[in-house]
Amino acid sequence: MYRPIITLLIALTGPLCHGAEPTGLTLELTDSTTGQPVVDAVIILDSGSENQPAEAEIIQKNREFQPHSLVIARHSKVDFPNRDNTQHHVYSFSPAKVFDLELYAGRPEKPITFDQTGVVEIGCNIHDNMQGFILVTDVNPAGYTDDQGRLDLRLPASANGNAESGLRIWHPRMTDNTRMARFTVNQPYPEFLELSVELSPEPAGDDRLDGLQKRFREL
Amino acid sequence: MAVAHRIGFRGRLVTVMVALVAVVSLSIGGLLMLYLFEDEKARAMEQLRLGERVADEVLDRRTSLILSRLDVVVRDFGFRSAVASGDRPTADSALANQARRVGARFAVLLDNDSIALAESGTPPDRLQSGQLLAEARQSGYASRMAVFGDKGVELIAIPVEAPGLRAWLIAGFSLGAELSDVIGRLSGTEAQFRTGANSEARFLESTQYFTRIVKLTENGPSALQLLLQINREASLANYYRRAVEIILLVSTVLVLAALIALMIARNMGRPVLQLADYAKAIGDGRTPLPPPIRAGGELAQLRQALGDMLTKLRDREDQIRHAASHDEITGLPNRNAFLSQLREQFSSGKPCCLLGLRINDLSDVNDTLGLEFGDKVLRAVSARLADQLPDMSALARTGGGEFLMMTPQQSEEELEAQANGLRLAVESPLMVETTPFSLRCTMVTLQLPADAMNTDQVRRRLNLTFEQAQKSRQAVTHYQPGDDENHLRELQIISDLNAALTDNSLYMNYQPKLEMVCASFHQVEALVRWIHPELGFVSPEEFILLAEKSGQINELTRHILHRVAEDAGEWHAAGLNIGVAINLSALDLTRPDLPDDVAEAFSRWQLPMSRITLEVTESALMDDPETALETLRRLRQLGVTLSVDDFGTGYSSLSQLRKLPVQELKIDKSFVLHLDAEPQDQLIVRSTIDMAHGLGLRVVAEGIENVESWNLLRNWGCELGQGFFLSRPVAASDLQATEQLLSNRQRDLTHTGETLS
DSSP states (O other): OOOOOEEOOOOOOSOOOOSSOOEEEEEEEEETTTOOBOOSOEEEETTSOBOOOOEEEOEEETTEEESSEEEEETTEEEEOOBOSSSOEEEEEEETTEEEEEEEESBSOSSOEEEOSOEEEEEEESSOTTOEEEEEEESBOOOEEOOTTSEEEEEEOOOSSSOOEEEEEEEOTTBTTTTSOEEEEEESSOOSEEEEEEOBOOOOOSSOHHHHHHHHHHTO | OHHHHHHHHHHHHHHHHHHHHHHHHHHHHHHHHHHHHHHHHHHHHHHHHHHHHHHHHHHHHHHHHHHHHHHHHHTOHHHHHHHHTOOHHHHHHHHHHHHHHHTOSEEEEEETTSOEEEEESOOOSOOOHHHHHHHHHHHSOEEEEEEETTEEEEEEEEEEEETTEEEEEEEEEEEOHHHHHHHHHHHTSEEEEEESOOOOOSEEEOSSEEEEEEESSOSSTTOEEEEEEEEHHHHHHHHHHHHHHHHHHHHHHHHHHHHHHHHHHHHHHHHHHHHHHHHHHHHTTOOOOOOOOOOOHHHHHHHHHHHHHHHHHHHHHHHHHHHHHBOTTTOSBOHHHHHHHHHHHHHHTOOEEEEEEEETTHHHHHHHHOHHHHHHHHHHHHHHHHHHSOTTSEEEEOSSSEEEEEEEOOOHHHHHHHHHHHHHHHHSOEEETTEEEOOOEEEEEEEETTSOSSHHHHHHHHHHHHHHHHHHTOSEEEOOTTHHHHHHHHHHHHHHHHHHHHHTOEEEEEEEEEETTTTEEEEEEEEEEEEETTTEEEOHHHHHHHHHHHTOHHHHHHHHHHHHHHHHHHHHHTTOOOEEEEEEOHHHHTOTTHHHHHHHHTTTOOSOGGGEEEEEEHHHHHHSHHHHHHHHHHHHHHTOEEEEEEETTSOOOHHHHHHSOOOEEEEOHHHHTTTTTOHHHHHHHHHHHHHHHHHTOEEEEEOOOSHHHHHHHHHHTOOEEESTTTOOOEEGGGHHHHHHHHHHHHHHHHSOOOOOO
């Protein structure tokens, strides 16, 4: 299912990279299991501009986290207001940020501050199928892949004789979605950069155990 | 089959029935047992298949149950918190707690890189979780049977997915007796887990168990199998009990069948045996009563058939007997019947009279007027005879036109009177098919037992008498005692003559003939002699006549010719210059090959052929003058001398004599024997000699008994003389001596007193 990723872009105030002109190339991202293009993957270049902490919120409505995925800068504060008529118990065991908002309705006492970079997976202890992701990063994302899984990138020319540049890719359906997948691109940069990540199939939307048990009964 | 013959009908029936029942029952029993056995096996297999399904189901449900439990566990917030706390002891204790809750033997929690986050129990070192996890990633969970330390374990891997927590819980659950008991209870088998054994077979059958093997892992050093077993003890015991029951049943049926067969055999066998005895009695010619048979059906029909057979047999026997003892034309008793009656008469010892009647020329009647007519004549004759005869007398037709009658004893005169009466009755004119018809018949009579002592004699003497009657042409002929003895003697002579010809019991004597002028020994007459071993001396007249009758004369003549030729050869060799005269029978002259016989017999004759004289009687020449004349001519061509024997007794005409190619007359001895005393004989002899000389024939006189006759004949010019006065017939061996004697007497014989004629 398509979930738009809302990014907060802070206007770049710092000077642009000095040195050689950056090189333009097109990234093409495919799912290594199906060969299909990966849509809406977050692409973060190492050479991307630093982003600033901000305040954001992820609301719970219709037993869903909205937005499903959120990219924020380190030290940003995120509030989790409950707009459902049931209480929620929002928590995360991700090493980047472990928190636990015991059963509540309405707005929690205070927002959660995310002070480590990484992928924070959030869930609800009462509603197992509620899932959300918060990407805590120091760099602004270069963008999101389009319907063809493509994104035009500008890679910096090496100034200090470094012959490569790194980039990170994340998508909520990556088989290991607790980390960003890291790639390096060697110079000379190709015009087309074809990369692939492994995605797990889209969930059927039912409760996972129901699927298991149904499969057992079919044995 | 010899056995079948020995054991008889009843035994065979019982054997067959019992054998049949035995075969059928044993087949059914055997089949039943086989089916029972097969059925037991099939049921066991079915139950084991069911057991396997039950086992699969139980194991699946257990897995499913454990999964549900584990699913709850991995979603337990406390557990997740403990694991996420990063504090190992806390995590371990939380895992141990949850493992106890779900009844796992051990549990281990692995992170994405298979690093243990927590452990509980004592998970084996070689868990080899890689494949399990790969499968779990693929399908969300995984379960696998494994063996750790000889114990079957079910490994289940399930992901722990909490926000921010990525781990795998692998728990091991014992597969033990508890579970196998449940499977066994549900499926009605004995179930147990077995480790470390490899087996490809799915089903095993031993004497004690049917076993089904459910493979839970691949074969290998640590294979796990679930054995489902059905103990055969109970079903085998059941089977043996059935077998005993079936054997009892079969035995009972066999005994029953034997009893029934015995009863049937008795009920059937006895009547059959009775009928067999009945049939045997019928066959023996008795007239038995049919056996009482209560049974109906075929046996009754058989009895009926045998009864009918008896009746028809008797009828047919009567017919045959009647046909055997009666003449079919006249209905009178036939020869056999009459002879048996005669036998009875003889054995009773009562005297009686026998009359025989033969219709003359019956064959002519049949030839001219037809057999039908002849039969009618016979019937008419038999009716007339029956009318004429008193009641007590027997009448039979014993041959073509022959009737025999037996009357009570009566005198010779009465018998003749009766015979004449019968003859007249038969010969009186007869109407046959409106044709008046007259018969002639011949009657003979015998007095019994005076004229014949038994049936053989009766038959012979009847025939003899009939022959006599036909010769004598008398109306009624009595049997003459002695006739039959002569007849028998003739028969014997005839039958023995043939043997005499072959064994040389015939021999020759030779009577000298002298030239009367000089009394020189000139020739002998060959006379055949026969000393019969039983009858003694048999005169040549007798047996030569019989040989003529019986057609043996040619043989006899040939024999004599050869004997004489042999003897003559011997005395010629001894230097006796003597010819020979041989008598021929009248019948010899009718044979064209007689001259050949003579030529052959005397082929080595050393004297002139004229010294062989063949003597032929007058009568022989007169019987068939043509043939005789022809034969004589041919004999004459041989050069032999021909002589007319017994001249003066026959009816030869002198004109005949004139034509005959003979050179000699032999005056019959009846004229010569008493020549000296009988003037008439002298006249005849003298004139005969003259006539012969007139015809150019020599004269021989035989029967010269004294010197007077010798002298008379000598004076009359008779050329040859023969008689006892000169010499008796002698054997060939004595001829030498006889010649000596005669030459000694030569002077006496030639110097007799001359008598004037």
